[in-house]
Amino acid sequence: MQREDMKDLLWFLEVAKEGSFTKAAANLATSQSTLSHTIKQLEARLGVRLLTRTTRSVATTDAGERLFRSILPRFEGIEADLGDLVAFREKPSGTVRLTLSDHALQTTVWPKLSVVLDKYPDVKVELYADNGMRNIVEERFDAGVRLGENVDKDMIAVRIGPDWRLRAVASPKYFARRGRPQAPQDLVGHVCINMRQATLGGFYAWEFEKDGRELRVRVDGQLSFNSSISQLEAAVSGFGIAYVPDNLVEEHIADGRLQAVLDDWSHPFTGYHLYYPSRRQMSPAMAVIVDALRQRGSN
Structure with a gap:
C-alpha cells in the first residue's frame, strides 16, 4: 500500500460514516471539492467504485461497504492504541x-x-x-x-446519582381554573405539557404505579418540549400540568409557585x-x- 492511501482511506471512512461529502469535509477541515477529488483518485488506484453519489446523498457500493467494514475496526484499534499512550504522560x-x-x-x-x-x-x-x-x-x-x-x-454501568421520581405539577392558577386530577386517567381531560423523545418515535407516555398497579397515560396539550427544564418553566407560567423530576420542582412547590398532584402514584426510578x-x-x-x-x- 502506498503511503498516500492511508490518508485517503481515512477520508473514505469519514464520507461513508457521514453519508455526505459536505459533512465529511467539515469534519476533516478540508473543502468538498478536495475531498471528492481525493476519493476519485483512491477509486482510480483501486480500480473499483467505492461510493454511489446522487444529488441528495452518498452511499457505499457493495465493494465500498466491504472495504468500510474491513478497515474501520483496524483504524479504530490504532486510534485506541494511540489514545492509550497518554497514560505515559504526567x-x-x-x-x-x-x-x-x-x-x-x-x-x-x-x-x-x-x-x-x-x-x-x-x-x-x-x-x-x-x-x-x-x-x-x-x-x-x-x-x-x-x-x-x-x-x-x-455495557459497564457506574451509578452516578440517587434514585428520583417524576411529579405532576401545575401552577395554582391552572388548578383553580381546571380542577385537580384525582387519578392518572383524569389527565386525559387536562391540558398537559408533553415531552417528545425523538429516538423513541413520539411523546413520552406518563408512567404511574400504585399498589403494584402500573399505568401509562398518553396526555395532550398545547405545548411540547424535549427538555424537562422548559416543561417546568411552562408549568410555572400556567400553561398546564408537567411531569418533571422531583429535584427540579422542590423549591417551586415550597414557595407556592407550583402544586403537586398524584404523588401517591409517583414511583422512584433507579438513579x-x-x-x-x-x-x-x-x-x-x-x-x-x-x-x-x-x-x-x-x-
Missing part, C-alpha cells in the same frame, strides 16, 4: 464525549464535573444534551448517562448511571470523568 489529557439528558446534565453531571475540571486542564469534555436513547458506539460517544433500568446489559463499552481499555481522561461522577455513599 497529566491526563484527551477528549471525552458524553450524551445525556438536560436534567442529568444540570442536576448530576455538571455539579460534579465543575469542581474537578480545573485540576485537569488537558482533559476536554463534550456534553451533548438531549433526551434520546443514543447508540454511543455507532455515534462515537465515549459514554452516556441514562437511568439504571435503561442501560444495555453489555442515573454512566455507561460505556467494556471492550476497550479506559483512557486516563475517561478515568478522570468516571471518578468525578461516581456516586459515593448511600443512594
Whole structure:
C-alpha cells in the first residue's frame, strides 16, 4: 500500500460514516471539492467504485461497504492504541464525549464535573444534551448517562446519582381554573405539557404505579418540549400540568409557585448511571470523568 492511501482511506471512512461529502469535509477541515477529488483518485488506484453519489446523498457500493467494514475496526484499534499512550504522560489529557439528558446534565453531571475540571486542564469534555436513547458506539460517544433500568446489559454501568421520581405539577392558577386530577386517567381531560423523545418515535407516555398497579397515560396539550427544564418553566407560567423530576420542582412547590398532584402514584426510578463499552481499555481522561461522577455513599 502506498503511503498516500492511508490518508485517503481515512477520508473514505469519514464520507461513508457521514453519508455526505459536505459533512465529511467539515469534519476533516478540508473543502468538498478536495475531498471528492481525493476519493476519485483512491477509486482510480483501486480500480473499483467505492461510493454511489446522487444529488441528495452518498452511499457505499457493495465493494465500498466491504472495504468500510474491513478497515474501520483496524483504524479504530490504532486510534485506541494511540489514545492509550497518554497514560505515559504526567497529566491526563484527551477528549471525552458524553450524551445525556438536560436534567442529568444540570442536576448530576455538571455539579460534579465543575469542581474537578480545573485540576485537569488537558482533559476536554463534550456534553451533548438531549433526551434520546443514543447508540454511543455507532455515534462515537465515549459514554452516556441514562437511568439504571435503561442501560444495555453489555455495557459497564457506574451509578452516578440517587434514585428520583417524576411529579405532576401545575401552577395554582391552572388548578383553580381546571380542577385537580384525582387519578392518572383524569389527565386525559387536562391540558398537559408533553415531552417528545425523538429516538423513541413520539411523546413520552406518563408512567404511574400504585399498589403494584402500573399505568401509562398518553396526555395532550398545547405545548411540547424535549427538555424537562422548559416543561417546568411552562408549568410555572400556567400553561398546564408537567411531569418533571422531583429535584427540579422542590423549591417551586415550597414557595407556592407550583402544586403537586398524584404523588401517591409517583414511583422512584433507579438513579442515573454512566455507561460505556467494556471492550476497550479506559483512557486516563475517561478515568478522570468516571471518578468525578461516581456516586459515593448511600443512594
